[in-house]
Amino acid sequence: MEQPDEGVVLTIVCDNRSRKPGVEASWGFSCLLRGLEKTILFDTGGEGPILMGNMSELGIDPGEIDSVALSHAHWDHTGGLGDFLAASSDVDVYVLESFPGSISDLAARAGARIRVVTGPTEICPGAVLTGELGAAGGMTEQGLVVRTDSGRALITGCAHPGVAGMAARASEIAGGQMTLVLGGFHLLKSSESSIRSVIEELVEQGVRLAAPCHCTGEAAIEIFRSAYGDGFLDCRAGTVVDLTALLRDV
Template sequence: MHTEDLTVTIIYDNRVVAEGLESAWGFACLVEGLEKTILFDTGGDGPTLLRNMAELGIEPRDVDLVVLSHAHWDHTGGLADFLDVHSGVTVYLLESFPDEIGDDSRSGGAGVIKVSEPTELCGGATSTGEMVGQTGIQEQSLLLWTDSGVAVVTGCAHPGIVSTVERAKEMTDRDVLVIIGGFHLFKDSDASVRRIVSRLQELGVRWAAPCHCSGDSAIQRFADAYGHTFLPCRAGSVIPVGKLLQTAQSDREGQ
């Protein structure tokens, strides 16, 4: 496995990088470069998901696994339409999901695996398992890892982005170097956002790619704090996770 090929492409987001793509409230991204190709979340609706996939040159049939972070509509809304065009996948959802999401996936022809504990998805990709924060909303996040470190991809990070990074460090015994996704900070005060950003920096997170429900002002705070290691993240962004992790490794070796 050439880990440098590991990438995360944002398919569905509240914002887009270029004309031709559509924005809507929700999140979906594609992980490529591992043994399996993973669609993480499916956005809020099928037509936008499928149109953006087509615009980005992504073939639905190339997807092996669909991982749903949590049961909110803006992450599961595109699932049924996706399965209509490609049902040859295994869908990973949480034990706590409403039954109908699993039932609909099975009747659509997909395999279903219910996750509660941390679960390996394929070499280099692991689910954190079900986490619950103060909000009481159950969610799983995706860990992508190589020998050089870990990238964490979150849907809404309802259990808290800091707790998710802490869990990822514990689980993998590696540094979390990259965070990507919705961090659900759009309702947080500026003081709270600043605390969270500095806590993430203390934890050693080196690249940050906030999108979706992170909120515009929090995204700006990340941009200010991270400078050149802030990664713009909208539908159409391709995040070269493998290369970033390798850069960190070369920097460590060069020290």
Template sequence: MAVCGEGPLEGVNMRIRILFDNYNFDDAFESSWGFSCIITMPQKTILFDTGNNEDILSANMTVAGIDIGDIDMVFISHAHWDHTGGLLALKDIKAGTPVYVIESAVDELGGQINNIEASIEAVVNPREIMPGVFSTGEMDSDYVNEHSLVVNTGMGGVLITGCAHPGIVNIVDKAMEITGEKLLLTLGGFHLKDKPPAELEKTANELNGKTLYTAPSHCTGDDARAILREKFGSRFIESGAGKTIELDKLQ
């Protein structure tokens, strides 16, 4: 499988701000179960997931200084309430803003997305959705299918996952196929809570070989975060609502 696109963006700085998370990083932000972050690049602003509640998302956006009108694209990882429940906060989004959703979730989410006058873009296979920005394509899981966002920044690949139901290592492998190299940063929900210690150890070791930095939150779980914190050392980034990650400050 190859998703060539136009190659990596040239040294594009990128800022990621966690807008919604059950882990809290900054007390000025309200925390609740779920995940959302906003990705700001010089050319585009992308909202990834919406958390579970429109009021909390709106309030946290205000604290972060985000104007809904600045959003150029929305990416919904999967059809779980804790990632889609804040969609109505986007009612003043620019008309026709594309919302990327896996094809199997379109029936479930179509009504909510039409309420905000955005434009549904169904994703099946891995594809470039704007220059340097990719969807992994719909990945299967025993629970619910999902896609994840990959940005080929020129400083290294950045992978953002919602819940990682298809398996965080499987998703990292897919992102590495897309970028053609080890990742710079992997963040989001890794869905490792309730996994046995031996599996956490194995997963943490595999991730440590495939991504330089990691910023796990949401459904990763306290035990998995502790093991990843130990394995990654200074390359572990404490994440949660209100956290800002700037790529050019990582290196």
């Protein structure tokens, strides 16, 4: 008998903006992925109490999380790790080789299992970390590729190496184009023309849905909103996205 399709569901736990009273807005990013073999927390926001408070407000039990993947070592993505591990340390923590040792030390002390990512790495079927992207000397980062029956999405932390380049690399790794890119796009200081060329590159790659949040910048978010039209997703802390349905219906 076929299993009913529960769908892959993404919940934004921490973001600079919030959509729900009781869910606190704060500079940083964290999201939760449910519905695959593993329940995955991608990034942990900037502050432990906000991460834990928002999780509780959103009905997320720390004990249900199997894996924590960190996009890059900036405080606004790793700051909540200690408080999370104090609540639940029976997890795999995925870090890049280039992270400062303090992050792995903290995770090891809490009793978590450290997984050092040195290339594209499958967390479970349907969830693959890209491994370190970006030029040495710059701020490097990994993205999370999510595959449902209906399409693929790339989740970014800050997209420091550039969101279009990350999406292109993610497509190579996944063997097919990204339909959705969601996360921080780091375009706070970019000119309108460079933001528009990023959008052009994404559209050329076949990215039909865009969900810029966190460090994308308000102005850039508005440019994405008008350029993408119906393909724009307004994502904030408290937003819940059924990825399976979204990617099917696009």
